[in-house]
Amino acid sequence: LKNKELFLVDKIRQRAKKQLSPGLRLGIGDDTAILSALPPTQELLITTDLLVEGAHFERRWHPPRALGHKVLARGLSDLAAMGGRPRWALLSLCLPAWVTPAWKKHFFNGLFDLAGKTGVALIGGDLARGERFTADIVVLGECRRGRALRRSAAKTGDSIYVSGLLGGSALGLERLRTGRPRPSDPAVQRHLLPTPRLALGQYLSRHPGVHAALDLSDGLSLDLFRLTRESGVGAEIRVADLPVFPGATLDHALHGGEDYELLFTSRPGLRPPPSAGAVPLTLIGVITSGQKLVLVGADGRRRNLPVKGFEHDL
Numbered sequence: 001l002k003n004k005e006l007f008l009v010d011k012i013r014q015r016a017k018k019q020l021s022p023g024l025r026l027g028i029g030d031d032t033a034i035l036s037a038l039p040p041t042q043e044l045l046i047t048t049d050l051l052v053e054g055a056h057f058e059r060r061w062h063p064p065r066a067l068g069h070k071v072l073a074r075g076l077s078d079l080a081a082m083g084g085r086p087r088w089a090l091l092s093l094c095l096p097a098w099v100t101p102a103w104k105k106h107f108f109n110g111l112f113d114l115a116g117k118t119g120v121a122l123i124g125g126d127l128a129r130g131e132r133f134t135a136d137i138v139v140l141g142e143c144r145r146g147r148a149l150r151r152s153a154a155k156t157g158d159s160i161y162v163s164g165l166l167g168g169s170a171l172g173l174e175r176l177r178t179g180r181p182r183p184s185d186p187a188v189q190r191h192l193l194p195t196p197r198l199a200l201g202q203y204l205s206r207h208p209g210v211h212a213a214l215d216l217s218d219g220l221s222l223d224l225f226r227l228t229r230e231s232g233v234g235a236e237i238r239v240a241d242l243p244v245f246p247g248a249t250l251d252h253a254l255h256g257g258e259d260y261e262l263l264f265t266s267r268p269g270l271r272p273p274p275s276a277g278a279v280p281l282t283l284i285g286v287i288t289s290g291q292k293l294v295l296v297g298a299d300g301r302r303r304n305l306p307v308k309g310f311e312h313d314l
């Protein structure tokens, strides 16, 4: 294993070397990486994300290339939610016996493709043998001092916006589970190759009227609940205004996870452009002073919004 491990680390290192990264003084190969300090106008954002076979994905539905993409995309989406610009990543992998050299190659192709597109340099990590495929990624990024968007900053009366379309990823997962969809099926693409909304997050963080934001990783209802709880407010969402992915149900849109769109609140009447960072923005509701979540049906009837997105039993 040691020789194989060295060989794999060497291959990763060769690829990582091709990445240009200002501020990186020493990358993969020594005991630690070395980064230059950021200029005083900037702040460092750090996030970690764990992806475990069986808990977050099933090997038979996830091609290795898509999985490499998704491991990084999940970390990047958290950074996008705060308005950060990604810079560096560290990746630790637990590799089971079923992982073949070709599988690893495709996995790293997916990861390095997205890293190249988003300006991220892989600067370190670790490898181990184990029973389940597990990937732990740490993503570091930067934003202007004091400008990071938090989920705790929503105010009563704020408009609630969402980017893109909702429910596509849950629909894609359902199709992967129950049938043999075409790989080009847009819902399947949406599930396998999510796009972190980095440009949009950076745009929102520069916009003084935008108050709170988070990324939709576990479903609109659960993530909206998290945002309102952190902000000490409630919310009212209108079914008729939800941008539902073609073919997806209202249930997919309200409770389906892994859309990786951004949910944000802004001062009322702000009217952001209809799209930013090439992603459409939709006004879906309003922040209220109570702590309740209300769903206004297409018929105008109001009921409590049930909170039932994806959560681990811990």
Ligand SMILES: [Mg+2]
Residues within 6 Å of the ligand: 077, 078, 081, 214, 215, 217
């Ligand atoms: Mg998040």
